[in-house]
Amino acid sequence: xxxxxxxxxxxxxxxxxxxxxxxxxxxxxxxxxxxxxxxxxxxxxxxxxxxxxxxxxxxxxxxxxxxxxxxxxxxxxxxxxxxxxxxxxxxxxxxxxxxxxxxxxxxxxxxxxxx
Amino acid sequence: xxxxxxxxxxxxxxxxxxxxxxxxxxxxxxxxxxxxxxxxxxxxxxxxxxxxxxxxxxxxxxxxxxxxxxxxxxxxxxxxxxxxxxxxxxxxxxxxxxxxxxxxxxxxxxxxxxx
Numbered sequence: 001x002x003x004x005x006x007x008x009x010x011x012x013x014x015x016x017x018x019x020x021x022x023x024x025x026x027x028x029x030x031x032x033x034x035x036x037x038x039x040x041x042x043x044x045x046x047x048x049x050x051x052x053x054x055x056x057x058x059x060x061x062x063x064x065x066x067x068x069x070x071x072x073x074x075x076x077x078x079x080x081x082x083x084x085x086x087x088x089x090x091x092x093x094x095x096x097x098x099x100x101x102x103x104x105x106x107x108x109x110x111x112x113x114x115x
Numbered sequence: 116x117x118x119x120x121x122x123x124x125x126x127x128x129x130x131x132x133x134x135x136x137x138x139x140x141x142x143x144x145x146x147x148x149x150x151x152x153x154x155x156x157x158x159x160x161x162x163x164x165x166x167x168x169x170x171x172x173x174x175x176x177x178x179x180x181x182x183x184x185x186x187x188x189x190x191x192x193x194x195x196x197x198x199x200x201x202x203x204x205x206x207x208x209x210x211x212x213x214x215x216x217x218x219x220x221x222x223x224x225x226x227x228x229x230x
Contacts, residue, residue, distance in 0.1 A: 009155065034218050043119075043205055043221030044158075090157065100165060100209060102148050102173065103219065107157035 002027045004091050004106035012112045013081045021076040021109045023091030030096040033074045034103065035065055038088040047089075050074060051096065061085070081113045118142065121206050121222035127230050128193065128200060136191045136225045138206035144220075147189035151175060152203040152224075161204075164189055193227065201229050 003026045013019045025031055032051055036044040048059025055067045065076045074091060088110050092103040122137045140147065146165045150158040160173030164183040178197025183189055193200045206222040 006157075036218070036221075041203075041224065041226065043121075043207075043223050044219070045221070046218040049218055100146055102160050102163050104160075105150075105158040107155060 002093055002095060002104045004093050004104055006089075006091055006106035006109045008109050009107075010110045010112065012114060015083055015113050015115050016080050019078050019081045019085070019111065019113070021089050021091075021111060023074045023076065023106060024072050025074060025091070025093040026072065027093055027095045029098075031072075031074075032094050032096045033065075033067065034092040035059065035063070035074075035076050036090045036092065036105075038090065038108075044090060047076070081111075083113045083115050086111055086113045119206055119208060119220055119222035121204075121225050123225060124223065126225055126227045128227060129230060131195045133192055133194050134227065136193070136204055136206075136227070138189045138191065138222060139187055140189075140206075140208050140220075141187065142208055142210075142220060143186070144208040144210065145186070146209050147183070148207045148209075148219075149173075149179075149181065149189070149191045150205045150207060152205055158205065161191065200227055202227060 005024045034049045035047040038044045048057050050057045050067045058064045063078050088108045090108050091106040094103050119140045128134045148163040149161040159175050161179050162181040164170035167186050170183050180192045204225045207219040209219050
């Protein structure tokens, strides 16, 4: 079975400071990992994904994520937070060789960037 | 522009009523999915369809029904058997098999409220 844990319901950070949103996963075999962002009353927007290759993945809006196989983690990071980054962030996973089975999503982490 | 259209944006249901949420895509994707979003619970899979005239139950299918008669359309019916239907409903579609660059495309969602 596949699962995702986002241990923090809420992350608060001051504008200009670095931010980290945590994600750990459980999957049989190699993972296919995603981060999505959601603004109020909207669908989810893709930020970045990891399949294979470099452990540091760069995505949209200056976000990046670090894949750590030994810790089964895929934390989302940004060097300098903006107020406009305030939103709900979801981590998602499925097994890489599971065909087109649906992604399993975490419960989400609300990021609040304070000016 | 290709995308997913969900309608209506807001829907109110009386106790005992069935209601149908629309999801239409012009992406030429085979697969379409329905997720339910509740505060603090993330996204949970209701039903999914990998191809026309075929669909499978997800994790929380009880009280819901779907059909997939056309590639472009995947309507979700919330029946009176669903005891707690108030939620935000999201329709999504993964890209065609092959290189996957942008993950799922999501609709803008339908907010269903029981009155």
